[in-house]
Amino acid sequence: EGIDELTLNFNIYPNPVINELFITSEEKIEEVIIYNIYGQQMYNEQYCTNNVELDVTDFNSGTYFIKANGIVKKFIKK
Secondary structure, three states: OOOOOOOOOEEEEOOOEOOEEEEEEEEEEEEEEEEEOOOOEEEEEEEEEEEEEEEOOOOOOEEEEEEEOOEEEEEEEO
């Protein structure tokens, strides 16, 4: 009792991405933050939904980290 499991496990696709990155989750996504490989914040937005669509067209090609509700995943921008 008193120990919560990780509340959000989300999926991102396509990976690698060219223009549109999709995030899906069984739980509500409250915040999405994207960092570049240097740790600089590239995007930060509040949500209250299970599905998020992000336009990453203007991002430079490379590796990025996406954080949603405390969980971090890596994606590649082509």
